[in-house]
Amino acid sequence: MKRRLFVFTALAMALASGQAMAQKNDAQWPDRPIRMLVGSAPGGGTDAMARAIADQLGPLLNQSVVVENRPGVSNTLAVDMTAKSTDGHTMVMGVSTAHAIAPHLFKLGYDSNKDLVPVVFVGAVPNVLVVTNDLPAKSVSDLVNLAKKQPNAINFASSGAGSTQHIAAEIFKDAAGIKIEHIPYRGSAPALIDLVSGRVQMSFDTMPSVIGHIKNDKIRPLAVTTSERSKQLPDVPTMAEAGLPDVSVRAWYGIYMPASTPPEVQSKVHGLVNQILEMPVTKERLEGIGSEAKPISQEEFKAFHDAEYQRYGDIIRKNNITID
Numbered sequence: 001m002k003r004r005l006f007v008f009t010a011l012a013m014a015l016a017s018g019q020a021m022a023q024k025n026d027a028q029w030p031d032r033p034i035r036m037l038v039g040s041a042p043g044g045g046t047d048a049m050a051r052a053i054a055d056q057l058g059p060l061l062n063q064s065v066v067v068e069n070r071p072g073v074s075n076t077l078a079v080d081m082t083a084k085s086t087d088g089h090t091m092v093m094g095v096s097t098a099h100a101i102a103p104h105l106f107k108l109g110y111d112s113n114k115d116l117v118p119v120v121f122v123g124a125v126p127n128v129l130v131v132t133n134d135l136p137a138k139s140v141s142d143l144v145n146l147a148k149k150q151p152n153a154i155n156f157a158s159s160g161a162g163s164t165q166h167i168a169a170e171i172f173k174d175a176a177g178i179k180i181e182h183i184p185y186r187g188s189a190p191a192l193i194d195l196v197s198g199r200v201q202m203s204f205d206t207m208p209s210v211i212g213h214i215k216n217d218k219i220r221p222l223a224v225t226t227s228e229r230s231k232q233l234p235d236v237p238t239m240a241e242a243g244l245p246d247v248s249v250r251a252w253y254g255i256y257m258p259a260s261t262p263p264e265v266q267s268k269v270h271g272l273v274n275q276i277l278e279m280p281v282t283k284e285r286l287e288g289i290g291s292e293a294k295p296i297s298q299e300e301f302k303a304f305h306d307a308e309y310q311r312y313g314d315i316i317r318k319n320n321i322t323i324d
Contacts, residue, residue: 041188129204
């Protein structure tokens, strides 16, 4: 009995020590600068979301939160780096492209559903159908008629193959019965440079990326891809109002961390970022780029991730969308 009691006591002490150490480690996290990876070039929607959060998260954690841009392969390079990181201080500003779309189109080095964990939902933005000012199209119907008269003469830009811009345009092609050519770029910023200059004629880019160019009259908006009009562009119709209700796509953003991240750390990041989303300065900043920031629980974010993963898989299969 004494031996059993000794073993039980030793196990209890070890367990208590382990719990205390875990609490201590959690209390000390972060003990070095944090990397927030972004899968697109500076100036795009994902980059804008990341910097809006990182600027406030650093002071709350008493550590630097460094935004690193790692563009390429539809935002997936940054996600791959995060999934494989082992330093415990790397996260990614995830976007629907990398987590819900690309897994159905590319052979990736990570499993979006196993190697990463959704930690906190940041927001969602509409995609906007925009055209160059030189294109003689003032409405969606004008664009469709022009494309039917000149098959494959109109090029559309995207931030990369498999992005929401690409998917929206492919759905648009199918719904309108037209032929237009895809020109993929390494992020929204370089795509918009060519759109503004007229090298490409149209895009379904995200609100944060295009709103500045629209307000400066450098490109023309024709429709938004959400069910309701955007507060940022109240005079721009929805695709449904333009007669194409099936063209319904929006980009969403959230912070993901490696699946090995301790639950306590996930909870800390989740709580602080939701706190940041309630700050007036953050609300103003995100609303200024067209984001809908409505804090939800981590469990709700996980359920949302799963539903979006399934939805985009169904859309891709239904429309026979592939990467050439």
